[in-house]
Structure formats: structure tokens, C-alpha cells
Amino acid sequence: MLAFMLRRFIYMVVTLFLVSILSFAIIQLPPGDYLSSMVAGMSAEGQQVDQQFINAMRDRYGLGDPVYVQYWKWISGIVLRGDFGQSFEWNRPVSSLIYERMGLTLLLSVATLFFIWAVAFPIGIYSAIRKNSFGAHLATLVGFIGLAIPNFLIALVFMYLSFRYFGQSVGGLFSPQYENASWSLAKVGDLIAHMWIPIIVLGTAGTATLIRIMRANLLDELNKPYVTTARAMGHPEHVVLLKYPVRVALNPFVSTVGWVLPGLVSGATITAIVLNLPMSGPMLLRSLLTQDMYLAGSFILLLSTLTVIGTLISDILLAWLDPRIRYS
């Protein structure tokens, strides 16, 4: 088991290295750089741009260097000093910009992941063992609606409902009076009161998917001979179900952590914009548009790290859950 984890960890580091090269290269792909788009913007507004100023800027940010030198400066700063570079647009260190948003993004994502599991697990089991019941069909219907409606639309509906009927301030994760307040119990309470909308909005599609996965897995397992064996040995029905087929059906359920986690972090951009959430998605989008390359690159690197960590967690969970994976 330890060797397995070590091997996976090494794979993870290699993957991340390749991802960092790739993401840096992709960011450099469009013609021009932040400086040239800034100069273009300034000329469009009728300002005179001094060539000397441009050259000074180019030197300062190392934009004249070859790509591999730029890459080396960037990655060595991250690995050796934890320095992600300077954001051109915000004129602040990238790390402070990211940490500001990453904490809440992670909190929201993990909370959503638990929400998805907590809802999908029992409903998935229920709709498999009562395959053709009214409840199972209802779950399927709600699930497909959740899957089919774009998140931002659900977000708008929820915003309307919460404003109209609960009188809550709409959007964001905090009420205005707590926005810039320091952390206190009341602020945490305010956060929780605001979090349910994004959790439901972000979680609906994932929940629907997982319900279908759980249902399909369990239906496959329910008719396997070992279930009959357990029943024939006299185990009560709930033990027969939970201990045997549900255990096996859990595998794909667990392996979804790998993609649900990064999906939540990066895929929620539109929802985050609509709900005005201080998440990472909108910032990444903006930094890509303005070619703010250190900010964008660091974001992509962090998202990839999350993906790889998610996959690692799900692999370890799988190995722990299923001896057939552990021993082969």
C-alpha cells in the first residue's frame, strides 16, 4: 500500500512538471504579450507612448528574454521561493491574489462535494432497489432537469427566490455589513446562510450524474450471484444490500472525486460571475483575456495540482476500498 502511494506520488510530480511547461507554452501562444496589449490600449485612448518607457517595462518584466528563460524564472521562483511572480494588471504579487480567492473556492468546492455525496448516495441506492417505483422515477426526473438546465439559470432562479421570499441580500458570500469585517462567529453564520445557494447551484449537475452512476452500478451488482449467497445465508435484507453490492458499487462513486473536485473549482466560472462569488473562475478568465501571464499560468498550475491531487485521493480511496486493485 505504501509503495503504491509512493509510486502514485512520483507520477503526480512528473505530471505536474509537464503541465507547468504546457500551460506556460499555451499562455505564450497568442501573438503579443501584456505589454503590447497595454500599449495598444493606451494608443487607442489617444495617449502617446514613449518607446523608452516600453523598453524599460520589457526589461523589468523579462519579456524580451527567450521563452525558456522566462519559464525558468517563473517555475524556479515557485518551487524555490514560493513566489508566483507579479500580476501585471493588478500590480500585486500573484500569490496574494490567488490565496485570497483560493480559500473560499476550496471551502465552497469541498462543501459542494459533500453535498453531492450526501444527496446522491441514498437517492442512488433507493432508485436502484425500488427500480420502477414512483419515487425512483421522480428522482430521475429531478436529476435530469438538474443536468439539463444551465447552472447560471438555476442560480438566477435561486437568487430571485431568496431575495423575494427570504429577504436575503443577493449574490456574494457575505452580507454587505460583513464584507470587509474581520472574522467572527456572526460572519461565519452569515457565510453559511449565503453558501446554500452556490452549493445547490454548483452541486445539482454533479448530484444528478452521481445518482445515475450509483443507480446503474448498483443495478449491475444486485443480480450477481454473491448477493443471492448472502441472502441464502440468512443475512437481513439491509445487510445483504449495504455490505455486499453497495460496497462494490461504491468504486466508481469514489473515483468521481478525481474529476468532481477540479470541475467544481474551474467549471463554476459563469455561476461565480452570476452569483458574484469571490471564486477563482472569473479571475482566471480575466487574466487570460488580458494576457496577464503570471497570474493565468499560476492559476492553471494550481488547478492542475488540484486535479492531480483529486485523482490521487480517489486512487488511494479506491485501493483502500477494493482489494482487487490493491493486490494487482
Added chain:
Amino acid sequence: MTQPLLEISGLKTHFGVGGTTIRAVDGVDLVVNPGETVCLVGESGCGKSMMARSILRIVPPPGQVTAGQINLHRQSGKVVDLAALDPKGAEIRSIRGREVAMIFQEPMTALGPVQTIGSQITDAIQLHLKVSRKEARNQAIEVLTRVGMPRPEQRLEAYPFQLSGGMRQRAMIALALSCQPRLLIADEPTTALDVTTQAVILDLIRDLQAEMGMAVLFITHDLGVVAEIADSVAVMYLGRVVERAAVDDIFHNARHPYTRGLLRSIPRLGIRVGEELDTIEGMVPNPFNRPSGCSFHPRCVEMIPGRCDRVDPSRTRLPDGTEVRCLLHEPHRQETAPAGALQ
């Protein structure tokens, strides 16, 4: 004769699909005495497995036991009709695994894939025998030793996928025997194994039976196996027992034309090259479309035109104890039956 352990009469297990009904088991009568080995034989699809599952009430939906009685004489002396119990109720659960246990055909898939052999056996022991975890573990080691599992202490920690087919079937048998049942139902336990392993497993079941004094209901389509282990034999055709007799009577004095057909179709030593093996003509009829009269008549070489296709034969008990469902043997037919038919 002592009191029978299990008496089945008129058992019907039907599968309602849409508007139609498949009569998988259609009026089976069977008796199993304590310590006896009864073999249930018949072609694929004749309802053997469903009949076995009906006893434990584990018929998969939409199947249902719709009529008949399954009287089990319990250890306490009480007689229970299993057919009348709630298939999810506490009473049938206290019988499953404890008094009547079952071995299945596929050792590859009949054990839970993600639990160790040991945990599956100790779970069953703790469920029925109310002993401590440690005691259950000791009993599990003991039962694994008894089924000839090498290094039983280590095998307790093994997962089914780490064992060979023969070892899995031993583990399956150990699981079934873990609570010392009085009746073991073995549903083609050797079909999925190679011939050598087959013989070993058969010997094992026979030895364990002698040792523990339990009765065995052995389901098979292999008449060689029947000759080796059976005390008495029941031959099934399309959901019914058509002949029931002591094993010697089946092999030397079979009465039902179907039984005789089955015996003729066994390959014999000394058969010449090019000589054709006897077969029973035709196919097992579609259960949706059961022939009128005796359901075997379209394939029967001794069919009496005008009678077998109209009259459904009833169960006839012959003087030597054999029971047969065939018009050739019904009392008012016997004197007029063709001379060759009774040999």
C-alpha cells in the same frame, strides 16, 4: 422409515412477465429424509434451480412461490411450511444458512468480491450462532480445515479473486457448512470446475455428509455424478418431477420414457467410431407454449396417439416405491400398454 426432513408437495413457482406466466416449477413433489442424498436431474431450463431457490424462498423477482407446501421439520421438532413464510421475514432468515444452506454453481461469482473469505464465514457464524468474534474465527478456521483448505489461517485473510476455482468452491462449501445445516442444497456445484477438481469436490461433499449426518439435495444434469453419490433420484421435466425412485431403480429399471432417453444418451465406453449417440429428439418446449396433455409427448418415442396429447398424467406410485408421471404406468393402462414399453 424415520420422519422426513423436508416434504415438498404441489410446489409451484411462477414468473409473471407482462400478461403471461412462465411456470418454472409446476407442481413438484419431493421428499428428503435426514442424512439422505437426493439427486435432482433434468435438462437445462427444466426448473431445477428455481425449485431449489423456492425452498429457501430466494426466487428472484418477478418469480413467486404461488402454490404448494414446503414442510421442513425443524431442529426444535416444529414443522414449518416454508412456502407460507414471508420471504423477507425473520423466521425464514433463521432457517437460511442455519438449517438449510446452499452451494451455488459459480464459485467465481458466488462469493462477495471485496470481503475476505474469513469475514464472510465469520459473519454467517456470528449471525446464527451468537458467539464472540474470536470464537467465530476459530470455528471458521475449523470449517476451512474440514473442507481441506490448505493453510486455513492464512486463507481466512484471502480474497476470493486470490483463490483458484476449486479453492473458491471449497470456500463456498465451508461458508455453507459453517453453521452445521441439516440440509445442504447443492446447485450444480461442480459444473464450472474441471473434471479432476469435480471428483475432489464430490468426494468432499460425500465425506462431509457422512461426518455431519446432513441431508443433501444435489442438483445436476450429469448422470455420472448421480450414479456416484445419490441415494434416490428425482427426474424433472418442464417444472415437474416425472419420476422419483431409488438410485438403482433409476439406472436399472427406469420407468418414464424421458428417464430412459436420458440414460440412453450417456456416451458409453466401447462405442464404435461413426456410431451415433442416442439422443432425445427435439428441444425442450418453450415454457410459454407448453404442450397439451403430457408435456413430454412431442418428444416421446412411446407416445400413445390420442391419449398422451390429451390427458395430463397424474402421479402413480408403483409397488416397489417408484413414483412416476406417465400414462403408460397408470393402473388402467398397464395391461394394454405395448409389451416393449415396460422393460
